[in-house]
Amino acid sequence: MFKLFTAQFWDITARLILRNKISILIAIILVTYLFSTQWQYMRFSNSEANMLPDNHEVNLTYNKFLQTFGEEGNLIIIGVKDSTLFTVDKLKAWNTFCDELKDYDAVESVISIKDLQKLIKDSANQKFALEPFIKDSITSIAQIEKLQKELFVQYPFYDNFLFNSKTKTIRTAVYLKKSIVNTSARKKFVLNDLLPKTKAFETTNNLDVRVSGMPYIRTMNSQNIIDEINLFVIAALLVTSLIFFFFFRSFRATFISLVVVCIGVAWTLGIIGLLKYEVSVLTALIPPLIIVIGIPNCIFLINKYQHEVKLHGNKVKSLQRVITKIGNATLMTNVTTASGFATFILTESKLLKEFGVVASLSILAIFILCLLIIPIIYTFLPFPKDRHLEHLNKRWIGGFVNWMERMVRQRRITIYCFSLVLLIASIIGIYQIKISGSLIEDMPQDSEFVNDIRFFENEFNGIMPVEIMVDTKRKKGVMKLSTLKRMNELEDLIIETPELSKPVSVVSLVKYSKQAYYNGKPKYYQLPTSQENSFILSYAKNSTSNVNMLNNFVDSTGQYARITTFMKDIGTDKMERIEENLQTKIDKVFPKDRFDVIVTGSALVFLKGTKYLVKNLAISLSLAILLISLFMAYMFRSGRMIIVSLIPNLLPLVITAGLMGYLGVPIKPSTILVFSIAFGISVDDTIHFLAKYRQELQTNNWKIKTSVYGALRETGVSMFYTSIVLFFGFSVFTISSFGGTVALGALVSATLLFAMLSNLLLLPSLLLSLERNIANKEVLRKPSINIIPEEDETPQDNLNS
Structure with missing residues (x-):
């Protein structure tokens, strides 16, 4: 019916x-x-x-x-590593360049060397005051030498934030308005304002200026995606049309x-x-x-x-x-x-x-x-002309079809042995696969902004923010000396971790306050003792400058404190180890009944998201296999046919996974997509083959060998044609500048090639070997869906000519 x-x-x-x-x-x-x-x-x-x-x-x-604490991903950093920067003209130009960035509506604040201020002791008024490092314009080398001495030797509070005292690298922090960080205004500022201005400054002063930070990276990365959509569409049209024309002329x-x-x-x-x-x-x-x-x-x-x-x-x-x-x-x-x-x-x-x-x-x-x-x-x-129909008479791939038939007839054991060897080798390779959570691994590796990421990682140990929030469960609990000591102990672990940058928190500010109390002597950059704490804090309470600086690290109630560090672009495994070490230290230092401490930040969210996504993609692949298996069982009215249809389609997936292990291609969102996409496409060949096989059985009075070879001859060419289109079609993704997209294109192409050979060699071999149990009249008596009409030729017939 x-x-x-x-x-x-x-x-x-x-x-x-x-x-x-x-x-x-x-x-x-x-x-x-x-x-x-x-x-x-x-x-x-x-x-x-x-x-x-x-x-x-x-x-x-x-x-x-x-x-x-509000949006934490609003920082763009601009850096220069060049000894010639410390000359009068270039340093003045740098300061002017940084000052002019403050005039843009998208910018909330800019902190550069010119904006740095010393915390000094005002004994007369018993308070701390701020005094700029650069009071007036730079006019002499002597001023620059004094500035370098103060910055790189005397005041460690700013070290590794706005400069690297060891390599003399200087950078400026540009804080965007939090309201525009996740809007198109951010993109407009970066592409239309910041980049042109930076390029002009580079050209004028002959300096190599580096730019990075999460807002900048996100903008440049999304722009690359936009650019590549057109590239992929044009490449796919060109490649597939050329192949199509080659077939049809x-x-x-x-x-x-x-x-x-x-x-x-x-x-x-x-x-x-x-x-x-x-x-x-x-x-x-x-x-x-x-x-x-x-x-x-x-x-x-x-x-x-x-x-x-x-x-x-x-x-x-x-x-x-x-x-x-x-x-x-x-x-x-x-x-x-x-x-x-x-x-x-x-x-x-x-x-x-x-x-x-x-x-x-x-x-x-x-x-x-x-x-x-x-x-x-x-x-x-x-009506089509004769030249439009000439391709129907071509027999140039007849040799390929004859080779397949000979292999299935005479080399079935070889096919099984080769498949088994590939399976075992692939399983070994699968155990070598690693999960990657790298932020920049899939980004254009030769792009300027990725090189800038690596520059800041080398100079300042990373640009991906990691935040630790300490809840003291009481108002003004942060400024208790015991809390500060606990936070300092945690910061010592962060400093010892090479993948993390020097942390910034209220602890640094309190250390800076003690140094200022002792007239700026570097050896006093440390937490005060219990005795010192009372009178140093009394100075701090009288200082509006300290209150303003404190707002960045402590909430208005004094209950919550933040420790900010930056992480290098590392994989999921390393991040999990670092997180585990931090959590172990937190559990040891902060009693749970008195403190709630959380580790968060966009870096952690990204890495956790990657692992979560990989897990979900594995689930989706399992669902795809289950759904398509049920679909095929319904079409052919045989649960046994699932076995025959799945083996030649799952083997290519296993081989591809093994290749990923041997070639060092990690599991990540882009590469695990390969399996669901390839499985959904490759199973089409199996459907065509089995449908034609069933038709051949009826035509040849259920003679299994004759039917298998007939189906192989008539479907082989069509599988070859469509596989060629799909292979080269997916190969266009390899022209991408994104590593993940390149891997996706190459792996899907390879998987579909393996799937074609598997469906043309392994599938018919299984049908012949399992003919009594699976490929018989009882199993394939009446399909629920008649895919290929019994009374007519199949689309594959046409391509066999």
């Missing part, structure tokens, strides 16, 4: 499409126009990608910190396919805008993905049309058969591919959910467009 319904459905669909072609084309144009109106709502993320759910413990802790067929996939890209961008999703590094991959996945649909449909025309010369009948005979097959394969992407919707990560929604909808959209546009356009075109 279902089989009859399916046949009737496609017959009705074909008649509707061909009889209402003008209306359908107008409808497609209108829908495309409506989607184009949604492009204006596409926006690129201005906030940092948070891969954790909103209610995750790490996010809750981070939000608690932000509520207490027809400008007309190639042009029609390009029109279809371009409309598909327009719909994809419209879906993103309609859903108000932000364009991320993942959703940016979908437009070229649609091109790569759409072209094989075009190959099947156009090839079927040309084959039918050559067979009986009736154009209308040919187009009707294209829809009725190929529509069901392409629907099934597109549904399985979309299902692989749709499993991301079931994860708790917003980033993955949006990727899954857009990708799955776009894949179904490109199927609908191919099915509607290609037959309709050919109704308006003249």
Whole structure:
């Protein structure tokens, strides 16, 4: 009954499409126009990608910190490492450059060498006062030498914050207004104001100026994503159209396919805008993905049309058969591919959910467009000329098909042994895979801003903020000497950790106050004793300067304190070790009944998010395998067929994972996407092969060997064609400047190549070897869905000519 319904459905669909072609084309144009109106709502993320759910413990802790101390990712740092900076003209120019940054609306404050002030003792008024290091303009080398001595020797409070006393590297801190950090105003300031001004200063003064900080990194990284979307789309169109033309040798067929996939890209961008999703590094991959996945649909449909025309010369009948005979097959394969992407919707990560929604909808959209546009356009075109049909007579890959058949006939044991060796070697390789949480690993390695990140890591031990918030559970509990000593003990551990920078907190300010009390002598830069504490604090209470400085490190109630440090770009394993060491120290130093201490910061949120995302991607892959397995079991009405269909599709995934281990490619969000994408696409070949195999069984009176070889000959060429398109299509991602995208393209291409060989060699070998238990008349008696019509030729037939 279902089989009859399916046949009737496609017959009705074909008649509707061909009889209402003008209306359908107008409808497609209108829908495309409506989607184009949604492009204006596409926006690129201005906030940092948070891969954790909103209610995750790490996010809750981070939000608690932000509520207490405000946005912590608003710092842009500008640095110079050049001995010629300490000359009168260049130092004056540097100070002027830094002062002019204060005039921009996006800037809250700028702290440079010129803004640094000494904390000095005012004995007459029993308070501390601030005195600038540079009182007037620099006019002599003597002034510069005095400044260097004071900065690099006498006042350690500022060391490793605005300068490195060992390497003489100088930097300026530019604090953006917290209200614009996560808006487009940040991008406008960085790209239109900061960068041009910095470049002009570099050129004028012949200095190498370095710029970094999280707002700057996020801006430059997102701009690279924007630039690469166009690059990927153009590259994917170029590569796939060249391959298409090579197969068909027809400008007309190639042009029609390009029109279809371009409309598909327009719909994809419209879906993103309609859903108000932000364009991320993942959703940016979908437009070229649609091109790569759409072209094989075009190959099947156009090839079927040309084959039918050559067979009986009736154009209308040919187009009707294209829809009725190929529509069901392409629907099934597109549904399985979309299902692989749709499993991301079931994860708790917003980033993955949006990727899954857009990708799955776009894949179904490109199927609908191919099915509607290609037959309709050919109704308006003249009858194909002989030169358009020449490719149907080509037998240049006959040798490849003959080789496959010989291998399955004569070398099945070799195939199994080789597969087993690959499996064992791959499993060994899998144990060598590491999880990466690196911030800059996937960024353009040769870009200026990544080189600047490394510069600041070398000079100041990192730019990724890590925050420790101490809750004393009582008002003004922070300034108790016992609390300060506990915080100092924790800071000693941070200083001993090479991956972390020198911490800044109220402890540093109190040490600086003691040094000021003893007239600036460096040896007194330490916490006061119990005896000293009372009269040093009395000086501090009378000083408005101290209160202003204190506000950066202690909340208004005096209950909460923050310790700020910066972390190098390290992997997940190292970060977990550092976090464990910090937590061990915290548990030892701060009694839980008297203190609540949390470790947070955007660096920690990023690394935790990476690990969480990898876990969710593994779940999505498992769901994809389960969903597609159930789908295939339903199609072929056999639970046993799941075994046959999964083995040749899971083996390539294992091989790819093993290669990642041997090649040192870590598991990270970009690389683990490979498995779900490749599995969803590669299983299409299995569906085509098994469907054709079942048809051959019925045609050949259930002679299994004859049917296997017949299915292999007739599907081998189509698998080869589509695999070539997919291989080179995904290879376009290797031109990316993002390491993760390069890895994604290379690994998916390799996995699909392995999958093609596995489906053409291992799958038929398994069918022959397991013929009595699986590949028999009882198992494959009546499928629930008749993918390939029994009375007609398959799309693969066409490509075998």
